[in-house]
Amino acid sequence: MFQWDDFLKFASGIHKTPTIPGPVEAAYRSAASRAxxxxxNRALSFAIQVGYKRSDERGKHxxxxxxxxxxxxxxxxxxxEEKMNLIGVKLRHALEFRVEADYYSRSKTKPQExxxxxxxxxxxxxxxxxxxx
Amino acid sequence: xxxxxxxxxxSSWTIERxxxxxSSTGQLYNAIFEGLYMIRDNESVNKFLNQHPELPKYxxxxxxxxxxxxxxxxxxxxxxxxxxxxxxxxxxVNIRPKSSIDEALDHLDQFDRQWYLKHIKQIGHILxxxxxxx
Numbered sequence: 001m002f003q004w005d006d007f008l009k010f011a012s013g014i015h016k017t018p019t020i021p022g023p024v025e026a027a028y029r030s031a032a033s034r035a036x037x038x039x040x041n042r043a044l045s046f047a048i049q050v051g052y053k054r055s056d057e058r059g060k061h062x063x064x065x066x067x068x069x070x071x072x073x074x075x076x077x078x079x080x081e082e083k084m085n086l087i088g089v090k091l092r093h094a095l096e097f098r099v100e101a102d103y104y105s106r107s108k109t110k111p112q113e114x115x116x117x118x119x120x121x122x123x124x125x126x127x128x129x130x131x132x133x
Numbered sequence: 134x135x136x137x138x139x140x141x142x143x144s145s146w147t148i149e150r151x152x153x154x155x156s157s158t159g160q161l162y163n164a165i166f167e168g169l170y171m172i173r174d175n176e177s178v179n180k181f182l183n184q185h186p187e188l189p190k191y192x193x194x195x196x197x198x199x200x201x202x203x204x205x206x207x208x209x210x211x212x213x214x215x216x217x218x219x220x221x222x223x224x225x226v227n228i229r230p231k232s233s234i235d236e237a238l239d240h241l242d243q244f245d246r247q248w249y250l251k252h253i254k255q256i257g258h259i260l261x262x263x264x265x266x267x
Contacts, residue, residue, distance in 0.1 A: 113234055
């Protein structure tokens with residue numbers, strides 16, 4: 001079974017040596033996109049474990065972010081609620097950069113910065129999720 | 134202080150909002166946000182704001198928090214984010230910091246924790262904040 005965390009290691013690797021896998025911008029765009037999916041899929045797995053069920057009201061990415069951002073702790077556990085909400089916020093930041101990397105022929109932000117930011121967001125999200133293991 | 138006065142004006146406008154007196158919503162939003170935000174695509178942004186009249190008060194309030202964290206020299210641009218895979222759209226504040234990317238990411242994290250999380254359940258799906266490094 002594929003380990004989603006490996007996407008983050010791959011993204012970090014091509015960010016450090018972008019000329020090896022091919023065109024530099026493609027490498028940065030791939031890094032931005034792969035880093036997002038590492039976080040998205042780990043966040044999705046965790047959400048399912050704690051009871052998330054996908055709604056048909058919105059797309060799958062927006063729906064998962066909506067779940068995290070709207071999460072309310074049933075036990076007045078404000079720290080858990082804040083951490084879940086923050087995961088949603090960071091996923092949203094990373095999603096917007098991933099969409100730029102995947103769809104914008106002229107991205108508003110330099111591809112190198114898209115990659116750097118999404119690797120950082122993804123790492124933070126994975127760390128927060130790991131803290132519940 | 135300019136934006137606080139604008140926020141007050143906006144608040145009274147929201148209370149008195151009446152379709153018959155709004156002949157040009159776009160011009161009104163442009164006046165409200167003059168000096169606070171640049172607008173990348175006037176028509177799309179004004180259309181979105183017209184659909185979500187609760188947003189301007191959050192935008193004026195957010196600008197105070199943004200200034201205290203990013204500094205007043207930072208540029209802020211209103212844009213529409215659209216995910217082509219789901220057609221989800223939201224208003225996005227694109228922050229153009231003068232600082233390094235590491236510092237800007239830290240500042241955005243600070244803004245998220247201090248301001249955005251407090252309002253996330255009300256506006257998270259219609260208003261986002263992100264960095265822009267052209």
